Amino acid sequence: MTSPLTLDIIIPVYNEAEVLEILFDTLDATFSAANLAARGIARVRYLLIDDGSSDVGAQMISDRIRAGAPAALYRLSRNFGHQNAVCAGLDHATADLVAILDADLQDPPAVVLDMIDKMAQGYDVIFGQRRRRKENVVKRLSYWSFYRLIDALSDIKMPLDSGDFCLMNRRVVAALRALPERLRFPRVLRAWVGYRQAGVEYDRPARRAGSSKYSIVKLYRLATDGIASASIRPLKIAQLSSFILGLLALVLTLFFVLMVVGKVNALLPLPFLLTYILITSGNALTLLCLYVINAYVGRTYLEVKGRPTYIVMEVVDGADRQAGVS
Numbered sequence: 001m002t003s004p005l006t007l008d009i010i011i012p013v014y015n016e017a018e019v020l021e022i023l024f025d026t027l028d029a030t031f032s033a034a035n036l037a038a039r040g041i042a043r044v045r046y047l048l049i050d051d052g053s054s055d056v057g058a059q060m061i062s063d064r065i066r067a068g069a070p071a072a073l074y075r076l077s078r079n080f081g082h083q084n085a086v087c088a089g090l091d092h093a094t095a096d097l098v099a100i101l102d103a104d105l106q107d108p109p110a111v112v113l114d115m116i117d118k119m120a121q122g123y124d125v126i127f128g129q130r131r132r133r134k135e136n137v138v139k140r141l142s143y144w145s146f147y148r149l150i151d152a153l154s155d156i157k158m159p160l161d162s163g164d165f166c167l168m169n170r171r172v173v174a175a176l177r178a179l180p181e182r183l184r185f186p187r188v189l190r191a192w193v194g195y196r197q198a199g200v201e202y203d204r205p206a207r208r209a210g211s212s213k214y215s216i217v218k219l220y221r222l223a224t225d226g227i228a229s230a231s232i233r234p235l236k237i238a239q240l241s242s243f244i245l246g247l248l249a250l251v252l253t254l255f256f257v258l259m260v261v262g263k264v265n266a267l268l269p270l271p272f273l274l275t276y277i278l279i280t281s282g283n284a285l286t287l288l289c290l291y292v293i294n295a296y297v298g299r300t301y302l303e304v305k306g307r308p309t310y311i312v313m314e315v316v317d318g319a320d321r322q323a324g325v326s
Contacts, residue, residue, distance in 0.1 A: 004042030004043075005041050005042065005096040006043045006044075006045070006096050006097070007041050007044045007096070007098075007099065007116075008044075008046075008095035008098045008099070009027070009046050009047065009099045009101065010049065010089030010099065011101060011103050012051055012086055013051065013053060013061070013085075014052070014079065014082070014085070016053070016104060017060060019103060019104055019105065020060050020061065020064075023105060026105060028069075030110050030113065031109070031112075035113060039113065039120075041097075041116070043070070043095075046071035047074065047089045047092060048072070048074070048103075049086075050073060051080060051085040052076050052079035052080065058073065065316050072092075072317040073315065074088060074089075074092060075316075076088065076310050077311040077312070078311075080311075084310045086100055090186070091177060096169065097168070098167070098170070098173050099167045100165060106205060107165040108205065111128055115167035119167060119169070124172050124196045125169075125190060125195055126200055127165070127187075128165035129159060129200065130202065130203070159191065159199055163187060166190065172195055176193060179193075181303060182303055182306070182307070182308070182309050183299055
């Protein structure tokens, strides 16, 4: 790519009214004319995707746009989830470079400038890679475990400690938009499409205001969706585990028969105990296999229905145009 370039920044928003003023001020300071000119960026635009918020955030964003902010607001008809909001932003991005960051400023906008500098070395995707994160121990451990689990189960190499925060060029965004599936996990798909990718390390700060909208249940769903989206390896592991358990059951059965035929009554309690343990573990493994299979069957059912991943009900752009979209 040659200068001048354009930059779109996708920002999913869900009940973030408390942080919006700080967000806009930070964005304006970070993407000043001087900072953009130094990197050959002619224009920046903020694509704020309101994911069915119930607070006054959409009105605050609209007011900022009418006051001259280089932004566009896409209001979804209800809460479709963070990943679908990201996909909505990707579908409406038109710039040469497209960044994704969270509204709570835990993804520091200044890091996007570092990503632009890194991309100038010939990369197509620059993803943010967290060195440290200022959150409670349980959350840090959960995220640490998730990224390593999804990397171990994935058929492709997944960057560790890397969320949706990234910068992509136009052809990568086009490749993502061309993928046919409706249940999307952008960070997995970003790794799947390939191209030249590199990471930029940063420290993830605490929220500037408000509270996290990701409950334990939502984080669990996010993790299962990510694993199911990345690979069918869990199905293969469940199949292999069932096979191994079947062999153990056969060995134990033969051992039990030999004990009975040999009339070694003193040792009978041991095989009985092992049998009970095997039955219990077998039932647990069976339920686990059913759960894994159901996770994929459920995703298949949702894909077959063919419903859109989101519905935009209102658009507010920099020219103060509003339009309903069905």
